[in-house]
Amino acid sequence: MFDLVKATKEDGPAIINLLQDVDSYYSELKLENFWLFKAASQLVAVIQLNPYPDFVFLSSLAVTPKNQHQKIASQLLAAVLKNTIQDIYLYTIIPDFFKKLGWQIIDQPKVKLPGKEPYECHACQPQKCVTIVKYASPT
Numbered sequence: 001m002f003d004l005v006k007a008t009k010e011d012g013p014a015i016i017n018l019l020q021d022v023d024s025y026y027s028e029l030k031l032e033n034f035w036l037f038k039a040a041s042q043l044v045a046v047i048q049l050n051p052y053p054d055f056v057f058l059s060s061l062a063v064t065p066k067n068q069h070q071k072i073a074s075q076l077l078a079a080v081l082k083n084t085i086q087d088i089y090l091y092t093i094i095p096d097f098f099k100k101l102g103w104q105i106i107d108q109p110k111v112k113l114p115g116k117e118p119y120e121c122h123a124c125q126p127q128k129c130v131t132i133v134k135y136a137s138p139t
């Protein structure tokens with residue numbers, strides 16, 4: 001139903017627009033390693049998947065407001081992570097959404113994650129922000 005495509009430079013403005021629409025844009029955003037869900041060439045959802053040597057760091061998961069609550073984010077996560085064999089980490093203020101998909105909150109990551117500063121977590125809801133992980137294999 002949706003086409004999963006790797007973003008190109010041309011997708012940059014549309015990605016920024018979507019992230020701004022859902023209040024998830026931050027000034028240090030780097031437009032790299034984005035994957036998109038499109039329907040009839042229209043952008044429906046985005047996600048950023050940054051590779052590190054020992055893990056993958058996920059961010060900027062967003063669905064256009066008019067397409068939310070249709071399980072699109074869940075489908076995008078499943079599609080984009082299908083072939084990922086490493087642990088995947090994420091900072092989020094909505095851990096309950098991810099818990100249903102097999103993620104778990106952790107206090108002490110086993111790896112050195114990127115800092116929260118560039119993601120402007122302090123300007124979001126720092127008291128709600130947690131680190132979550134989806135392990136490559138159950139621990």
Ligand SMILES: CC(C)(COP(=O)(O)OP(=O)(O)OC[C@H]1O[C@@H](n2cnc3c(N)ncnc32)[C@H](O)[C@@H]1OP(=O)(O)O)[C@@H](O)C(=O)NCCC(=O)NCCS
Pocket residue numbers: 022024060061062063064067068069070071072073074075091092093094096097
């Ligand atoms: C979070 C988001 C990606 C979910 O996309 P979606 O396609 O609507 O998600 P799904 O349909 O797969 O799942 C929806 C469920 O997610 C949960 N959920 C969605 N937004 C939530 C929120 N802000 N707080 C808590 N739970 C939330 C709810 O349980 C919801 O169930 P419901 O549809 O029965 O209400 C989307 O709402 C969005 O783009 N939000 C703004 C950006 C954002 O918060 N991104 C997450 C950054 S970690």
